[in-house]
Amino acid sequence: MTHLLEVKNLEVSFRSGKEVFTGASDVSFHVDKGEILCIVGESGSGKSITTLSLMGLLGKNGRVDKGSILFDGEELFGKKEKELDNIRGSKITMIFQDALTSLNPVFTIGNQMLEAIQSHSKSSKKEAEEKAKYLLGKVGLSDTEALLQKYPHTLSGGMRQRVMIAMALAGEPKLLIADEPTTALDVTIQAQIMELLKSLNKELAMSVILITHDMGVVAEMADRVLVMYAGEVVEEAPVKVLFHNPGHPYTKALLRSIPGVRKEEEEKLVPIEGSVPEDYDRIRGCRFANRCAFAEEACSLPQKLRQAEDEMAHSIRCWKYEKL
Template sequence: MSEYLLEVRNLQTRFELFRGTVKAVDGVDFTLREGEILGLVGESGGGKSVTGFSLLGLIDPPGRIAAGEVIFRGENLLEKSEEEMRRIRGKEISMIFQDPMTSLNPLHSIGRQIGEMLALHTPLSPADRRKRSIELLREVGIPNPEDRLENYPHQFSGGMRQRVVIAIALAANPKLIIADEPTTALDVTVQAQILALMENLVKRFGSALILITHDLAVVSEMTHRVAVMYCGRVVEEGPTRELVRHPFHPYTKGLLESIPRLSGERSRRLPQIPGMVPSLFDLPPGCSFAPRCGYATDLCRKEAPSMRSVAPGRTVSCHNPVQGGEEAEGHGR
């Protein structure tokens, strides 16, 4: 078996729509070791969520995975049958969704929803499933778990529901958890609690985590490595600390600079990346980021750059990487 838990190679997911084909994920590569936390970062529409769903084979028509490999524990998941994938989903790889208000079935008690996961993927008896469910709820910090098993999702707050979702995701002890914007729908005060909980639990359960988010601040605090996505491609990848301190890709630099800060000078306007993410129906030739990039040259507008190594463990897809990994302003965390 390889040194990696997960290797994604040249993953391409397309949506064949009436207006044309959308290459939502267009040749994504990344790797993940056991127990590692990877941040998948980018603006909305960058293909992060579709990447997550592609790993689990949960792409519905008109979408399809057109090419690539998803090697999980030495086996290519894209070659598995639906039935085989069903046994992997939840047991080996589980997922946490963005909005806990809608990801739980409103008509099933939470005890039943956790129990369902245990019934599907563990040999536990009903009585043991109940015991384990209570343990799991306690793990994720639900007070009085015995009494709350019979409760329904609407009887919980958003943060508590996300804790329940996390308990479900962890129930079968998966090797990998994909968390798709797990805190975006929550109050700011609750976000930090949920993130700390997740960080703590994946460490304890020994799971790897792919944290999909648009929030680089979150990523810089809890991930080991980061892959930055733009228009369906990974444009930069590297260890979190170095990537945040010395971004090579102008897009990464732009993302970092647009995080508001409390310290330092305040008179300055918050820098932003000009323009918008281009329509995926109508991508510019050459580098997708060129129209918004301050460093763009004629070459960028003609020819798409390919991924190359620029420093140990650091790869970037850019013709003119920011020289020597220019320090993003104020982000020497």
């Protein structure tokens, strides 16, 4: 099967003066048409860096050093900024945590919607207005005529995020990347936005990469899950496999640290002790070793992702996972 997106052996680094820091190493994954892939991990795990690199949005200090990013049959690695511009916002689009800073405060919603629509299609002002109202309705907003005249600060956080999603749909993208899109919102609004993303995913057969640190969201939304830690993928699995048969000690710890996601086992909540090592790119062996209760000498050797024995498209970066 041809994947919509196939990322292979991605290496991303950042420069600060003479210092070079690795942001993501040996990251490989794919996304199929109409699929929701959740990328999960703590702050500093490399999940946002990975998706920003797909969009060519690493900033001037960051760069993709190696790897392949094959999207819809087209290699994105090595493309010039202008070529990426044609793909960004149309075939691949992204929404962020804070819709207020993503929207321009001095322009009305109508100005910004029309600009997004007309940047993707040759449409008259009238046609673009009609499409703007259609898209705002599609994301569950009403009174769309009046909404076009409003400024971002007059809307609630949930409405602003819906507007951002409507703008993201303007180019009829094949892939939507949502980076912690509900973290800044109230719990009830979070659930509504997730429900909206899921219904758009189904209705438009639009693939979604959802970045989150919330395993409850993963359980609700994901078809497959990529768990990242210290710039590496440590586990990849279909969502049911990950929740019922997690292999990597970090994934197990994540599941034990969050209430309500594995109710049937009534496990005690256990916080993950310690933090991601700052100089993780200098660690030759397992990057989780300083927090892992099962660490031993052999863990200081480089760890590769290995196929799990369950044969469920499940891979784990831990030589010892079968014995745990």
